[in-house]
Amino acid sequence: MNKSPLKSYLLVGAGLTGVGLIAYNPSRNKLVSFTKGLKSRIGSFNLKKSNLPIEKAGNPDPEDIEDNKMVSEGAMYSVDYYNKKVQE
The missing domain is CATH 1.20.5 (Single alpha-helices involved in coiled-coils or other helix-helix interfaces)
Structure with a gap:
């Protein structure tokens, strides 16, 4: 036991x-x-x-270099999430 x-x-x-x-x-x-x-x-x-600041998701500022770099590296989750929210 x-x-x-x-x-x-x-x-x-x-x-x-x-x-x-x-x-x-x-x-x-x-x-x-x-x-x-x-x-x-x-x-x-x-x-x-x-x-969270949802307004920025999917609308990258051309002057925001770090955000553009992140998106160009393949982090498209925020863009897809924003597109789904706008389409609903």
């Missing part, structure tokens, strides 16, 4: 500690407020990532 039951005991202990914290009302309130705060921080992080 299991030669080292330490992992099992640790998991059971962590589970019982979690249940104990949730069962005790002040700890439950702290846990709920912590998870709400964490959820709002994660949600705001995801919103920041989704606001």
Whole structure:
């Protein structure tokens, strides 16, 4: 069988500690407020990532040498993405 039951005991202990914290009302309130705060921080992080400058995609500026170099090397994903969005 299991030669080292330490992992099992640790998991059971962590589970019982979690249940104990949730069962005790002040700890439950702290846990709920912590998870709400964490959820709002994660949600705001995801919103920041989704606001990408889509206007530039597919419309390279002739004076933007680095962007033109990237497109000439084969990075056409942004152009294809912009074309699909415009066609929809």
